[in-house]
Amino acid sequence: MPEARTLGEAPGPRGHWFWGNIQERRHDPLQLFLRAHQEYGEFVRLRMGPTISLISVTSPELIKHVLVDHADRYGKPSSLVRDAWPVLGNGLFTSSGDFWKRQRRLMQPSFHKERLATLAGSMVDATRQMLARWRARPSPSEPLDVAAEMMHLTLGIVGRALFSTDVSGNASRVGQALTVALAETNRRILSLGLYAPDFLPTARNRAFRQALGTLDSVIFDIIARRRAGETQGDDLLATLMAAQDADTGERMTDAQLRDEATTLFLAGHETTANALAWLWHLLAQNPEVETRARAEVQRVLGGRTPTAQDIPQLRYLTQVFEEAMRLYPPAWIMARQPVKEDVLAGVQIPASPRVIVVTPPYAIHRNPRLWPEPERFDPERFSPEQTAQRPRMAYLPFGGGQRLCIGNNFALMEATLIIAEVLQHFRLRAVPGHTVEPEPLVTLRPKGGLPMFVEPLHASA
Template sequence: MPEARTLGEAPGPRGHWFWGSIQERRHNPLQLFLRAHQEYGDFVRLRMGPTISLLSLTSPELIKHVLLDHADKYGKPAGLVRDAWPLLGNGLFTSSGDFWKRQRRLMQPAFHKERLAALAGSMVEATQQMLARWQARPNPSEPLDVSAEMMHLTLGIVGRALFSTDVSGTADRVGQALTVALAETNHRILSLGLYAPDFIPTARNRAFRQALDSLDSVVFELIARRRAGQTQGDDLLATLMAVQDADTGERMTDAQLRDEAMTIFLAGHETTANALAWMWHLLAQHPEVEARARAEAQAVLGGRAPTAEDLPRLRYLTQVFEETMRLYPPAWIMARQPVKEDVLAGVRLTPTPRTIVAISAYALHRNPKLWPEPERFDPERFSPEQSAQRPRLAYLPFGGGQRLCIGNNFALMEATLITAAVLQRFRLRAVPGHTVEPEPLVTLRPKGGLPMLVEPLQVSA
């Protein structure tokens, strides 16, 4: 076996003599990763300043090495955990080790498919309320920010699923507090640690603290009322409060329930909303796909509201959403940090926070060796026949390995039901002259929102 190379011998662009590729990472990261892999292959080293090396992977074999075969040698980067901690606490996203394994085991029953099916009714009900509001608009010819509409909708759905409570209303402080807290968490993660510490009372820090206090008061009050028997609900909170550790008999504390609730809020509304917004954008660009998707919804449903029992027959709609997440994965990049010595692609890695292994789903999903004509929008890629021919880790919209997103089935069910309901009643059209650009923050959003023309079908027929 050849001797392992040093980190400095890994292939990649030189970039600036001092800063490396850090400026492009901040201003145009999607193109940075795409170009680097086009020029240097599936294993690329990007220098982030004089001391930090970012190793980017677009090979399913290398990704399997990190996420599955040697997962014990890689952990969440310390900086990412630090920046997300004020909002998410010790939830599934930030925790690790035995505590993470215990929490994952305790939470798994809440996300079984049979349990999720019971939530379908509230998903459809929230969608029908949104569609009624669209129908009643006084000036239907004005563009509607579909990105904001999807955020509002999925926040309402996750609030009902988690607490049996709609937390999306404009009078409710949860929606605004979540927006402020998430924006600040985005800022901290992307600033690479260059932000004012919490003890300095800057305007940003004060707003962040106020938002966190508001969220905590609402969530802890909901938990306290449920524990006191003042509220009831066949929801995720009830499941999480009921589960016990099989070994110790312990249940989750209020603090643990709070942290997992915040994690579910983030994963259950921000990421799905962004993916849905991108889907409406893509359908407007591809009327033939939209027509086929609408025909399936009408053939299966005949104008009635969708249910969980319809999902197996709404296969093409699911494929549309899956192909959307290939082109615009909401969690567009994930990162790991070596915590034990390892050799990756012939390069020796030592435990250090200065080395980060990155897996950009955005770049992976555009690897032409895995996805022919990668920029083409083609839901047929996710037919059972084509899916069976791809490597297991060629597609990572929900991550992979043992930390695969626990809510993946929730998101797929929710998106398919929403899509079926909307397609039966409305056409969404692009606003002429409006350019849609991706904004790669912690999640991949349409920059500046997504104004669209929302046309009732009976009007355009």
């Protein structure tokens, strides 16, 4: 067998002699990944300054190696865990090892499809409230920031799914605190470790601490009132509180419930909101797809409110949403840190915090070997026949392997219901002259928001 090559011998753009590819990583990461893969193939090494190597893979075989077959050799990067810790603590996204395994086992039943179906009504209610607000706008001909609208909607939905109505008295306080906490966590992750340490009383740190304090007090108060029997709820929090380890009989502590609740709150709204924003943008650009999607909604629902049972019938709508997440995957990159030595594509991977292995859905979903004419928006790619011909790891908006998104069915149901309800009553149009560009922060957002015209389909709609 040939000797494995060293990292230094791995293919990839050389970049600046000292900084490597770090400038482009800052200014245009999407193009950096796309171009590197176009030029050097499905395994590339990028240099982030003199000491850090970023290995990026876009072939289903290599992705499977990292995320599935040898997942034990790749953990969440320690820097990511450190930056997310103040908000997410030891929740499902940041935890690892046996503790993560136990939590995942405890939480999985809360996300089964039958259980999720009970949340459909409140998802549709929240959508109808948004549409009522759209209808009542004082200046309906002005464009609306549809990205912000989707964020507000999905935050409300996951809040209700977690805490039923318990949070409603505090909804705007919690919403604001979460927005501050999310913005600061994103900023920290993107700053590559260059931010003022927590003990310094900068304005940002103080606002962050205050936001965390608000979240903690609201969440701990809800838990305490549930434990005292003062309130009840048929919601995610109730199932998390009831979940019991099959071997030990243990349940989650209040601190663990808090970490899981903030994790679901955060992981569960920005991603879905961005996926929906991109969908509205793409539909406005592709009127023939929009017409077909609206016709399906009309045929299946005929004007009535959608339910969870309608979702399997809304097949084309699901394909449209899947194709939107192919072109604009909200989690545009996933990172791992090798915790055991490995050999990947014939290259030695040392177990080191200075090596990060990434599987970037944005580039994987544009790999021309897997996706012919990758820039073309074509929901037919997700017909059952075409899907059956692709390797599973060619499409990973929700990740893959054991760390697959626990909320994938939640998000798919939520998105389908929202799209169906909006399409029944409104048409969203692009604002002429406004260029929509992707901005790869922690999630992939439309840069500067997404202004669109929202027009009711019927005067009385």
